[in-house]
Amino acid sequence: MRVHGEAGQDGTHVPKQVDHEERRIQIAEALQRLTARRGLEGVSLRQVAAEAGMSMGLVQHYFKNKDEMLLYALEHRAKQREARIAAKVTATGDPSPRTILRTCLLELLPHDKTTEGDYLIGIAYFVRALADPAMAAVFREGVPDVFRFFADMIRQAQAAGDVAATVDPDQEAAVLWALADSQGSNILLGHRTAADVVSTVDYYLDRLFTPGN
């Protein structure tokens, strides 16, 4: 099967007719829009189909059940987020660890409609991951990478003498992640404004990037 043609960008044998991946992405993004508004649990296949402007049968055609759809959307979101952060980092043009870390942290926070939706989606999936091993696996893959990346940045800064040699890069990486991860919910619940949270991030980076101590 898989007759149809993947819009054959390369000459090699490609599926055909309809681009499955494209359709799946359409569905996943409809799901994202709904999730960002109403949370993951209340979203039904029918709603997703309606949001995507297609019949429910079509959604079923591309995902054999709901879990598969959710899982695909989760992975799609992870890729999107990664790409978005990478773009931001290169856009600043400043390769210093501190700038990179700050850019990453701020991009993880819900500071506009896109990132807010992204954050909500992450929480919705997290809740489900607690009961669904397949989803937990997706989280398990991604987060340690971020930890390592943060720790590496700190080690680079230590090598450059911008961060005291006495600090523990792995522990600090955990703290940085916690800062972004937890404070997002403060913003969403209205405990603190985005500006408050950014100031805390900067406060902490100031304390971290202090050669003395």
Add this chain to the structure above:
Amino acid sequence: MRVHGEAGQDGTHVPKQVDHEERRIQIAEALQRLTARRGLEGVSLRQVAAEAGMSMGLVQHYFKNKDEMLLYALEHRAKQREARIAAKVTATGDPSPRTILRTCLLELLPHDKTTEGDYLIGIAYFVRALADPAMAAVFREGVPDVFRFFADMIRQAQAAGDVAATVDPDQEAAVLWALADSQGSNILLGHRTAADVVSTVDYYLDRLFTPGN
């Protein structure tokens, strides 16, 4: 079946027949047990009734709808947690701000069955609070109190000379809360062990409680 009458411990006029509060607490705790296992969204009135060992009609008798039940359970949980932490703090017998902070932070983390359930319940309700203003209000009340309490502890430590005067108590309080709040999910998802997280908390407290700097 203990038909009526509040067991009238005091002679004064008590509601009547059955202690409504007691029944509500029974229901709320059945709900908590279910939530800790399966998350909030999948829990139905019928399941709660079964877990509580009563008929669904009885649950309806004490809560006129599902939202009211959830809200009551959320408030009940907040009280429980507060009492549990207060008990731990007084149990240590050490009134130093550092010990108190550490005790609070560790008790907020999911480190045993009780606190794990507690943490899961918190997340489940948080998700719902994003779409339900009445629930968001419950969170909005509690969290700032914790922030202020943490900041006060740090100010006390500063007055005693245990924490550098240069640190910002409010910002540090935000960081401490983030540490407990975010790292709980790391434990639950299996990124890090409880021991890892505790070590990060201690690492951070070490850095914070350094008079110099």
Add this chain to the structure above:
DNA sequence: CCGGTTACAATGCGATCGCATCGTAAAGGA
């Protein structure tokens, strides 16, 4: 002792869910 209130069980209703099934139109290889 009796009428009203309360505690609880049982049942039914309409909505909605995920999923399976079936029908149809079109495309492509033989």
Add this chain to the structure above:
DNA sequence: TCCTTTACGATGCGATCGCATTGTAACCGG
């Protein structure tokens, strides 16, 4: 051209949901 495969729509089924209704037994004040 025919025949298989694919893309998609439409519909139906069984389960479950929250909630309303009704029935009933026990209590309590007058």
